[in-house]
Amino acid sequence: MANAVQSYHHGDLRSALIEAATARLSEYGIDSLSLRKLAEDAGVSRTAPYHHFKDKSALLSAIAAKGFSDWHTAAKRIFEQEDKTPKARFREFVHEYIGYAADNPEMYELMFGRTIWQNQAATNDLKDVAFPCFQFQVTMTRYWQDKGLLPNNQDALRLAQVTWGTLHGIARLLIDGIYADSSHIDEMCDCAADLFMQKQP
Amino acid sequence: MANAVQSYHHGDLRSALIEAATARLSEYGIDSLSLRKLAEDAGVSRTAPYHHFKDKSALLSAIAAKGFSDWHTAAKRIFEQEDKTPKARFREFVHEYIGYAADNPEMYELMFGRTIWQNQAATNDLKDVAFPCFQFQVTMTRYWQDKGLLPNNQDALRLAQVTWGTLHGIARLLIDGIYADSSHIDEMCDCAADLFMQKQP
DNA sequence: AGGCTATGTTGACAGTGTCAAGATAAAACG
DNA sequence: CGTTTTATCTTGACACTGTCAACATAGCCT
Structure with a gap:
């Protein structure tokens, strides 16, 4: 090289x-x-x-695509651990999501930030990798609904949007520097998981 | 002028x-x-x-400060409507929060984005306006806990961070262009509100 | 061998934030 | 009142950015 x-x-x-x-x-x-x-x-x-690359945005999209691919793999690995209970996997997923963002703040910012998504700037190559990643969130949500962890009276898509929104929001508040004190990340994750699974304390 | x-x-x-x-x-x-x-x-x-202004960031901080001041006023107005039930006010707050972000995407991005918060770049003037605004979120959370809307077995601060995180996350996914379809905003808000108030269907 | 095409180069342009040094007017002071 | 300080504004300059146009090179295909 x-x-x-x-x-x-x-x-x-x-x-x-x-x-x-x-x-x-x-x-x-x-x-x-x-x-x-x-x-x-x-x-x-x-x-x-x-x-x-057509322009700077196209280069950034290519990097982000790699990030989505990696994250999708990681998410699947967590989700498919047969030896753990659905509940344990759900909790682990929450922690891992926030953990990924906290450990790779700039990559997370790139992947889920306005830079590459705003004004339909996203490349088709990027969408091809990102959309399955988003879709997987819905698949998991439906599974957790079936297992009784998440409320069953909600549309899976809406629920996925809200749960993902929660993780995304916490992640962003952390990496953007608004939650200056990052020493209680795990507690926040547990609180979020508990909130979602209110009926299974 | x-x-x-x-x-x-x-x-x-x-x-x-x-x-x-x-x-x-x-x-x-x-x-x-x-x-x-x-x-x-x-x-x-x-x-x-x-x-x-010391630099560009200081100017941006000044604009954001105005935004926080305005939003704080709006939030208080919603929260203090004596003629409505706590539950109705909670639901309205959720809708209004997302609505504010959707209606003022660039201002929201400025107020809650990395531009002014990253690397402790925030002015003291900004903090003086923003922190009470954050604090108000905790106050409201504690109130809703007292009214039995939100789970009482959680620390108010953590719960406030999570609920705010949810609103912030949905807002960002919308204004950053990741939720390309913005026609179901209200449904998402209701889903989020329902999720928080699971025990009060 | 010759030409096409992918890939690389330099030059240039408009735009950015920001510093340094000098000009001007208003306010403070004797 | 005159003078001096201070706040404010100006021009000049620098380093940096993304991107276009025009030109150079080299590898591949016929």
């Missing part, structure tokens, strides 16, 4: 850019992520990235 | 900047809000704003 830098053609600039971007994202944050710096990291000129 | 433009000294540049910023914010969004354009709107040079 570090050898063929001298040649005129990079070889795999697209991957190199995504890699550099992911690294810079987690280290310096999305706000100070510039195409020019990424190009420099990859050892190419400022405008080279434009032969692989 | 539009007369003394010719004079060397503006007179009330600070207010003019905030006014111009508020107008531009709701019309063009926070991303395309630049100090230079605001200065032009006010009829002064690019760097004049720096005599009234």
Whole structure:
């Protein structure tokens, strides 16, 4: 990866850019992520990235797509632990969701933030990865309803939107710096889980 | 207000900047809000704003402070309607919260977004207005607990964080463009309210 | 071998936040 | 009243951004 830098053609600039971007994202944050710096990291000129991505937003979408893919895998892993009770898995999911956001704040911001979703800016490639991820939330909700953990008198889609909204909201309040004190994350997660499962204390 | 433009000294540049910023914010969004354009709107040079605000973030904080003040007033008005039942007021609060966000997406983004809260960037002036607003959420939560609407076996602070998180999450998913279909806002609000008040169907 | 195409380059433009240094007017002070 | 301080505003400059246009290179296909 570090050898063929001298040649005129990079070889795999697209991957190199995504890699550099992911690294810079987690280290310096999305706000100070510039195409020019990424190009420099990859050892190419400022405008080279434009032969692989339509614009900056397209590059960001590509990174986010990777994030969605990873998260979807993680969510499925938690959800499909046969050896644990549905209730335990539900609680674990809540903790893991917030945990993922807290551990990867800039990636979370990118994936679920306005940068790539606003004004229908989302790439089709991104939607293809993200929508199944959203859909999985509904699938899980329906399952938990069937198991009696979540209220059965609510539409699964609405309920999924609300439960996801809760997790998303807590995650954002944390990573955006509004909940300055992040020492009670687990307590908040438990409180949320308890609230959802009010009938099963 | 539009007369003394010719004079060397503006007179009330600070207010003019905030006014111009508020107008531009709701019309063009926070991303395309630049100090230079605001200065032009006010009829002064690019760097004049720096005599009234430390930097761009300070100006944004000032606008947000106004937003918090307004929202706090609105929230109190809803909460203190003596002629309505606590339950009705709770439900109304949920709808109004999401409604405020949906009607003023850019202001909401500014008030509750990372722009002004990240890295302890928040001004003290801002905190002085915002914290009571947050605190009011806890006060209301405790009240609703006392009235038996919300579970009494939870710490009021945690519960307030979770319920607020829910509202915030739904609001953000809507205004950030992730919930592309905004035609079921009211249903989501009712679902959330029902979920919180599970024991009072 | 020759040309097409993917990929890379430099130059340029409009825009941004922000600092430094100088100009002006209003307010404070003797 | 005159003078000096202070608040406010101005121009100039810098480093940085995303992105377009025009040109250069090299690998691939016929």
